[in-house]
Amino acid sequence: MLYLTDDNVRAVQRTVNPKTQTRRVVKLPHNNPLGVWEPTVIGSPNGGRTSAGETIPEQGGIWHTRTGDNLMCPYGQPGDRLWCREAWCHLSDVRTNDPGGDALQRRVFYRADYPGDTLMHDDDPAEKIKWRSSRFMPRWASRISLEIVSVRVERLNDISDADAEAEGWPGFTDDNGLDSMAWYSELWDSLNASRGHSWQANPYVWRIEFRRLP
Template sequence: MTDRPILFSGPMVRALLDGRKTQTRRVIKPQPFASGYHDGEIEINVIPASDQYPKAFRFNANAVGGGAILEEVFEPRINAGDRLWARETWQGLSFGDYQPTKSSLCEVRYAATDPCADLDAEARGYPWRPSIFMPRWASRLTLIVTDVRVERLQDISDADSIAEGIEQSAKFQDRYLTPAGDYAVPKVAYQRLWENINGKGAWEANPWVAAYTFTVIKQNIDQIEKVAA
């Protein structure tokens, strides 16, 4: 078991808090056979667990022109059983005068759920700190990884699209909210969410991704065992 940080945007933090998000997909870097010297057809197999590869995936492809079989191994940084502590946009405020502080003895504000999040810093009284700078002690969400898969982005199912945290329409049960504010079927809604987060053309690129399934604990990672004890 390994503890690792993981970044989430504001909408995805809210989905975690609401219980709507139990999966996340991250692009594999580098992509398999990034050099391009293969025939375009890539097969993937799970490598049996071993001391060398606790859980890994083997990509196979034919070299351009036939003959040689190319092989690459991808070993995810994140594995089943790992604990992830969510990093999100935040700020720590000192007690009494509510000034930004880096001390852990402070009041933590979270942009994803702060009612004043959309005000400018002057009106709000403090600036936000980017999620990448959130320390472990300030995190309020812990994810326990239960499964890891590797697949093409566009192979996502409707069920997995919903598990990614898209929000269901209150009026149309088979439609889900997109970042533009309209509604679409699950896979299309997720496509638009992916593009909103990763940029134009990110869906069309159809990269290989690691798909992580997890359970969510609404608690700081270092407080879980203390409360259980």
């Protein structure tokens, strides 16, 4: 499962140059000074099996050279399918009159489809729509499913221009005239700098490549 911002939803849904990668900070359980954390590769036919005896898909991980602790991506591994949560509201949030049948249970609106909060309340257009947080989206309301293609660990600043484009860059230059790398570094800091994971700090990240499922 992944939480998507409105911009990410629109980027994933684009038919031209859609978003096909995401980066998430690696949360290290400790920083033992007698060793260091290093990226590694795990899985493949000769690289380990699950407790059920199934082959672990080849993928990136990270391990500590002193303790031997080895971390796999908490968001999934190649071949896994993820459903995505986004800001939404119910038909019951935008009208007071019950339309009958099962409409209240099945009708969903997504905030990413209404930039600038252009969705209006049916019975009172002056009433502001109260969007529901992505955290409270149930599985049945999700419209976006992704399949993980690859996972690896890298330093944030190791991102390439092509990878920055795959993160959802809006075009040859964005509205502020930024190229893909400058755009992504600003986006990253807007989401992560306040948490101590700035672009300059250059943390280890999970680089997750995915494809959207029909």
